[in-house]
Amino acid sequence: MSAASSEYQRAYRETIGNFATGVTVVTANGPDGPAGMTTNAVSSLSLEPLLLLVCFNLGSRTLDVVRGSRRFAVNVLRAEDVELAAVFASKRVGREKFASVTHTETHGVPVLDTALAWIACELRELLPGGDHAIGIGEVIGMGRASEGDPLVWFRGRYTTIVT
Numbered sequence: 001m002s003a004a005s006s007e008y009q010r011a012y013r014e015t016i017g018n019f020a021t022g023v024t025v026v027t028a029n030g031p032d033g034p035a036g037m038t039t040n041a042v043s044s045l046s047l048e049p050l051l052l053l054v055c056f057n058l059g060s061r062t063l064d065v066v067r068g069s070r071r072f073a074v075n076v077l078r079a080e081d082v083e084l085a086a087v088f089a090s091k092r093v094g095r096e097k098f099a100s101v102t103h104t105e106t107h108g109v110p111v112l113d114t115a116l117a118w119i120a121c122e123l124r125e126l127l128p129g130g131d132h133a134i135g136i137g138e139v140i141g142m143g144r145a146s147e148g149d150p151l152v153w154f155r156g157r158y159t160t161i162v163t
Contacts, residue, residue: 023151027110028072030065034110035094037062050139055132070123075115077151079160107141117144
């Protein structure tokens, strides 16, 4: 990578960082147990049918688990879940990540008990997207807490909005 493109990437990260996003943990079940990763690259895609988009780094172990299981859940984190976000952003293996959080199995995927909201999906498609794979999931289940504030990523740090 050239210095110019490296500077351009840095400038892009700083610019796109002004777009506040929710913080989620994407989870799936694999042959070695549950896997998960922190991401803010999540978006509603369609209402008919109900589709959700998640971007996976190509080197992500969670991507491999989702490829195999064909299912995943998006767990929306609460404002107080900064440490949990850091655990799932780490390179720890799945069983170590899940040691710090309780979860239940719903629709064949791990759902974090403390999630502000969750959406379970059946993987429909994985598309190429540069250094990521774009996962399109069809919604097969969902749930939400009655109260709480979301964890938000803005300008390279965690914050929240108060509702």
